[in-house]
Amino acid sequence: QYIQEIMQKEELQIHGMRGGLFTVTVPKELYIADYGSNVTMECNFDTGGQVDIDALRKDLEIQSEHNERRMTLLEDQLSLRKALLHIRDVQIMDAGQYHCLLLYRDAADYKYVTLQVKASYKTINTQVIRVPGSNEMEFTCQSKGYPLAVVSWLNINESVNTTHSKTPEGLYNIISVLRLKENTHRNVSCDSFHNTSQALKKGLHN
Known part of the structure; x- marks a missing residue:
């Protein structure tokens, strides 16, 4: 002032x-x-x-x-x-x-x-793999944008590992990883958004 x-x-x-x-x-x-x-x-x-x-x-x-x-x-x-x-x-x-x-x-x-x-997080890339030597499945959501977004997963109570880094262009590269037991039968989805009015959803099925 x-x-x-x-x-x-x-x-x-x-x-x-x-x-x-x-x-x-x-x-x-x-x-x-x-x-x-x-x-x-x-x-x-x-x-x-x-x-x-x-x-x-x-x-x-x-x-x-x-x-x-x-x-x-x-x-x-x-x-x-x-x-x-x-x-x-x-x-x-x-x-x-x-x-x-x-x-x-x-x-x-x-x-x-x-x-x-x-820079909107327009594209959310997903990957599902079986974790070698375990009975777990690993679900990954990745997206780039700006400013830094909050990532949340719906329909889960388990802990999630979310990290971010800066690209040479100044964008945030966000990677969020969730692990679930292989016999867990439910649908899960990750949201990546700037604020609650600009949410993007990507569904993953187990």
């Missing part, structure tokens, strides 16, 4: 110095994109009069710690007083806060927008 108050005071001082002639606004502060999709984040600006597109265009720059080859500033929208940052093939590392800073002649203004990236 303290940081927010400082930022608000700073913005008010900047606007006061400019007399409201140059302002930057954002139509939305939060963008949510699917992993591997494209997203365009928008800042709007008002110069209080005619805008010199060439003056804006010559100073266009993307400052990013990530792969700038996937990021593009859409220059054709500047005449509409829109500064659009287009990111293709969105990756987990693209998530975070973006600083939209516009400098125009002797004036400047900025806003922040936040990008969240999600």
